[in-house]
Amino acid sequence: MTVEQYASNVSFQAFCLKTDEEAIGYWTNYLVEHPDQTSNINEARKIVEFLALRISEKEIIAEKAKIKAHFNQVAAKTREKVASNHKFNSWSTVAGVAAVGLLLIIAGFFFWSRYYTVETADYITQTFAVPTEVQLPDGSSVFLTANSSIKHEAKWETADNREIWLTGKAFFEVRKNPITGRQAFIVHTKKGQIEVLGTSFTVDEQKESFEIVLETGKLAFHDHQQKSIILEPGEKLFYQNGQLQKEKVNAAHYSIWKEEQLVFEDTPVSEIVAVLEASFDLNIKVKNKKLLKRKVTASIPKNDPELLLQALSEIYDIRIIRSNDEIILK
Numbered sequence: 546m547t548v549e550q551y552a553s554n555v556s557f558q559a560f561c562l563k564t565d566e567e568a569i570g571y572w573t574n575y576l577v578e579h580p581d582q583t584s585n586i587n588e589a590r591k592i593v594e595f596l597a598l599r600i601s602e603k604e605i606i607a608e609k610a611k612i613k614a615h616f617n618q619v620a621a622k623t624r625e626k627v628a629s630n631h632k633f634n635s636w637s638t639v640a641g642v643a644a645v646g647l648l649l650i651i652a653g654f655f656f657w658s659r660y661y662t663v664e665t666a667d668y669i670t671q672t673f674a675v676p677t678e679v680q681l682p683d684g685s686s687v688f689l690t691a692n693s694s695i696k697h698e699a700k701w702e703t704a705d706n707r708e709i710w711l712t713g714k715a716f717f718e719v720r721k722n723p724i725t726g727r728q729a730f731i732v733h734t735k736k737g738q739i740e741v742l743g744t745s746f747t748v749d750e751q752k753e754s755f756e757i758v759l760e761t762g763k764l765a766f767h768d769h770q771q772k773s774i775i776l777e778p779g780e781k782l783f784y785q786n787g788q789l790q791k792e793k794v795n796a797a798h799y800s801i802w803k804e805e806q807l808v809f810e811d812t813p814v815s816e817i818v819a820v821l822e823a824s825f826d827l828n829i830k831v832k833n834k835k836l837l838k839r840k841v842t843a844s845i846p847k848n849d850p851e852l853l854l855q856a857l858s859e860i861y862d863i864r865i866i867r868s869n870d871e872i873i874l875k
């Protein structure tokens with residue numbers, strides 16, 4: 546299949562936008578069975594995700610209206626030709642249909658290219674232990690962890706807002722826009738939008754989780770049901786049983802993955818496990834749930850998670866068992 550055929554496939558679109566479990570399963574297996582199609586699939590996925598994020602319902606209706614107007618014009622001309630020359634009736638009908646078909650193809654092409662060729666910049670980190678820092682056009686910074694990416698329009702000078710589309714986990718240090726001072730900074734996620742003005746915060750939408758932890762400044766989260774929640778420094782916003790919840794946390798613990806040293810001060814083991822999984826792409830299971838509430842104060846080099854696991858083992862008399870791709874603390 547071509548890139549365009551993938552992108553126009555309804556099941557493939559559901560796979561890209563994560564709206565259908567069956568489609569996700571099918572295309573995940575398809576990727577494994579057809580590695581030669583990886584390039585086309587990745588390109589098609591970018592198209593689907595970008596169009597889903599950028600095209601509003603209002604714009605779609607407007608484009609449909611333009612196509613309908615052109616269709617009516619061609620149809621009217623076809624009727625005139627048929628009426629003026631009956632001997633060419635059959636040919637005129639065929640030509641009219643062909644003209645309409647060509648017109649729709651051309652209109653579809655311009656509609657497609659208009660959104661797909663918007664100048665964008667993509668940044669993707671592919672390493673597990675070392676975060677990637679990205680400098681944005683306004684001087685803001687983003688730290689990306691493993692298998693995470695952001696997308697934004699390359700030129701913000703003429704944009705209404707500074708908009709970022711995030712997949713995965715990132716830490717943001719946002720500056721007030723030096724260009725106008727008025728543009729809002731908006732981060733689009735799978736659960737909704739985050740609007741900020743001069744703020745530092747962590748967003749995590751890896752796997753099935755979703756949480757925002759605010760370190761400094763102030764931000765508002767707007768979900769897809771038009772519900773808005775304001776966060777103050779030291780607050781975490783997350784979903785529990787399908788509902789948005791807030792709680793007070795030590796915000797610094799949620800962004801230490803971007804530092805050279807992992808520093809824990811009276812930190813619950815549950816948070817340490819979450820940091821190790823995010824920073825090193827580990828899958829850690831804790832058999833004794835009471836252990837998750839224990840607190841640890843430690844500092845280890847960023848590239849040596851084994852040191853911390855060994856320390857936990859000795860302090861709390863824990864057995865470390867490695868089974869396939871899992872690390873079990875027992």
